[in-house]
Amino acid sequence: NAGVTQTPKFRVLKTGQSMTLLCAQDMNHEYMYWYRQDPGMGLRLIHYSVGEGTTAKGEVPDGYNVSRLKKQNFLLGLESAAPSQTSVYFCASSYYEGETYEQYFGPGTRLTVT
Amino acid sequence: AQKITQTQPGMFVQEKEAVTLDCTYDTSDPSYGLFWYKQPSSGEMIFLIYQGSYDQQNATEGRYSLNFQKARKSANLVISASQLGDSAMYFCAMREGQGGTGRRALTFGSGTRLQVQP
Numbered sequence: 152n153a154g155v156t157q158t159p160k161f162r163v164l165k166t167g168q169s170m171t172l173l174c175a176q177d178m179n180h181e182y183m184y185w186y187r188q189d190p191g192m193g194l195r196l197i198h199y200s201v202g203e204g205t206t207a208k209g210e211v212p213d214g215y216n217v218s219r220l221k222k223q224n225f226l227l228g229l230e231s232a233a234p235s236q237t238s239v240y241f242c243a244s245s246y247y248e249g250e251t252y253e254q255y256f257g258p259g260t261r262l263t264v265t
Numbered sequence: 266a267q268k269i270t271q272t273q274p275g276m277f278v279q280e281k282e283a284v285t286l287d288c289t290y291d292t293s294d295p296s297y298g299l300f301w302y303k304q305p306s307s308g309e310m311i312f313l314i315y316q317g318s319y320d321q322q323n324a325t326e327g328r329y330s331l332n333f334q335k336a337r338k339s340a341n342l343v344i345s346a347s348q349l350g351d352s353a354m355y356f357c358a359m360r361e362g363q364g365g366t367g368r369r370a371l372t373f374g375s376g377t378r379l380q381v382q383p
Contacts, residue, residue, distance in 0.1 A: 182369055193356050193373030254371060256310035
């Protein structure tokens, strides 16, 4: 049981390049999320998904796109990377039901855009 | 207005002593949940403790307890008997919305860096 995994762990991009971050979970969770964490700050929600085939915007969605074609995977795309997107990206997942649930986080992807 | 406020950017505590990390929140939703996460220097997010808005008692998990004062909208984390391994960033977070409704995402505070001194 791997929990939440993220690929890659590190990446350096040049301005204007594109890339896709992959998040995978093996806990059969309905909900999945992408957050970013800038230095000295808490996590901010980029996009989220409440089930296969659905996505929605969070607080900071500009410059990102997402897809959830399979329940276990949630992809985050950067079409034209900018230095402002230098950050650590966390994926998380959680159950649909129950009040006392936690979000399970992946290990993070450190992205640098030069 | 900030939904989650952590006013202590950094805290020091002596090993074996207790420490309280402050968190205040702002919501008009009657149903919400409050979480604390630990982020060590390695970067992963570790869930510590959860408090629901309707819970009558303060949550406890081992050395962690949550001092929940609903009227004051505060949810302070208390770590008893601090250990060197407790040195990390600590984030308070809130989920708004009830049951199966809402997106269930977390809103995070800016964190408190705790350093435990021997």
